[in-house]
Amino acid sequence: MVVFVLVLLGLAGWANWQNRRQAAAAALAKQSQVVLVPDNATSSTGGDAGIGHMSSPLVGKRAPAFTLTNLKGEKVSLADYKGKAVQLNFWATWCAPCKIETPWLVELEKQYSPQGFEILGVSFDDLDKDDPKLLAKEKVDIAKSVAQLHISYPVLLDGDSIAKSYGDGDVYPTSYFVDRSGTIVGATFGLTSKDDLEGNIRKALAGGTLQAGLGKGTR
Amino acid sequence: MNRFIVLQLSLALAALPLAAQVPQEDSQSRADSSKAGAKPAAVTYLFPEQITVTADKSAVVDLHFKVANGLHVNSHTPHSDYLIPTTLKLPDSNGVRLANATFPPGADYAFAINPQEKLSVYTGEFVIHAELVASRGNHLVEGTLHYQACNNESCMPPHSIPVAIDVIAK
Numbered sequence: 001m002v003v004f005v006l007v008l009l010g011l012a013g014w015a016n017w018q019n020r021r022q023a024a025a026a027a028l029a030k031q032s033q034v035v036l037v038p039d040n041a042t043s044s045t046g047g048d049a050g051i052g053h054m055s056s057p058l059v060g061k062r063a064p065a066f067t068l069t070n071l072k073g074e075k076v077s078l079a080d081y082k083g084k085a086v087q088l089n090f091w092a093t094w095c096a097p098c099k100i101e102t103p104w105l106v107e108l109e110k111q112y113s114p115q116g117f118e119i120l121g122v123s124f125d126d127l128d129k130d131d132p133k134l135l136a137k138e139k140v141d142i143a144k145s146v147a148q149l150h151i152s153y154p155v156l157l158d159g160d161s162i163a164k165s166y167g168d169g170d171v172y173p174t175s176y177f178v179d180r181s182g183t184i185v186g187a188t189f190g191l192t193s194k195d196d197l198e199g200n201i202r203k204a205l206a207g208g209t210l211q212a213g214l215g216k217g218t219r
Numbered sequence: 220m221n222r223f224i225v226l227q228l229s230l231a232l233a234a235l236p237l238a239a240q241v242p243q244e245d246s247q248s249r250a251d252s253s254k255a256g257a258k259p260a261a262v263t264y265l266f267p268e269q270i271t272v273t274a275d276k277s278a279v280v281d282l283h284f285k286v287a288n289g290l291h292v293n294s295h296t297p298h299s300d301y302l303i304p305t306t307l308k309l310p311d312s313n314g315v316r317l318a319n320a321t322f323p324p325g326a327d328y329a330f331a332i333n334p335q336e337k338l339s340v341y342t343g344e345f346v347i348h349a350e351l352v353a354s355r356g357n358h359l360v361e362g363t364l365h366y367q368a369c370n371n372e373s374c375m376p377p378h379s380i381p382v383a384i385d386v387i388a389k
Binding site: 092093094096097098124126170172173189190192 | 301302303330332333336338367369370373374375376377
């Protein structure tokens with residue numbers, strides 16, 4: 001009987017530890033969620049369900065590390081861009097406002113790349129990983145769209161797989177601006193102006209130093 | 220008796236951490252559901268919830284939907300291949316078949332920053348004329364409306380909502 005009670009108490013303790021661990025994980029996940037902030041002054045959506053303007057608690061923090069595959073099937077990690085200022089541009093082929101800002105991004109990337117600036121386009125188009133034929137077609141469609149838009153910077157696939165670590169905003173386009181030390185110094189949600197994007201790029205270029213650089217996977 | 224008391228005590232001790240967790244989860248889920256208001260569905264199915272039709276004969280039913288204020292969804296025939304059209308689907312094996320669906324024409328819409336490129340969209344309420352054929356009996360049909368919504372500056376991922384209709388075929 002004593003053994004039985006001890007086992008039961010042990011199980012209770014284990015259950016308690018599991019619950020605490022899950023609660024801690026949930027709290028951690030919530031920390032990185034984007035937060036909807038009403039912007040009545042500028043919103044013209046009339047807004048029952050407007051996507052709205054957002055702020056991100058990720059600003060000021062290390063950019064979450066990731067490794068994704070580009071259109072050529074090569075693996076690309078954020079850590080590969082150690083020491084550079086990077087704009088992560090979350091977009092999708094079905095996103096009309098994303099296509100409006102793309103020509104600005106192409107121009108800005110050309111303009112600022114000599115100073116150490118890079119853009120990584122991250123596609124949030126659905127990928128049917130269980131259906132090889134459909135998956136191949138989806139990749140071709142994304143590549144076609146990239147060609148049509150004259151995108152010259154790398155485009156990475158399967159953005160959904162990193163959505164959670166970047167706040168699961170479900171708003172496109174979204175951009176995070178990462179300085180040379182791997183810290184997110186700015187974020188834009190939705191279509192903004194070329195000037196606004198450029199301001200964030202300059203901030204990313206100005207922030208951080210090579211000395212503060214990163215090891216692989218630390219971004 | 221002693222054994223019973225020990226067992227009761229053990230169960231009570233074992234339940235302690237769970238009992239402590241329950242109110243926490245309840246308050247958490249309440250907080251989450253209140254937050255859920257921040258991201259409501261862009262499109263709502265309005266009506267009908269129930270229809271009566273003649274068995275094995277085609278019947279046209281008007282399905283009413285509402286797009287939330289400030290948002291638009293692509294029409295069934297968007298102007299560009301890369302845009303995701305609004306579509307309606309009914310499950311195959313339910314005793315009710317969607318023989319045809321007539322969607323309303325979309326209204327032209329352009330982002331202020333790019334007025335040249337016109338999109339074809341639904342805003343506010345829209346109606347799909349669905350031609351249904353049902354076998355005799357009562358059928359609870361759970362169709363889906365698939366759409367992709369945007370506001371005037373950003374887009375949300377494609378989404379599906381249930382279209383539940385109680386079909387009585389006599």
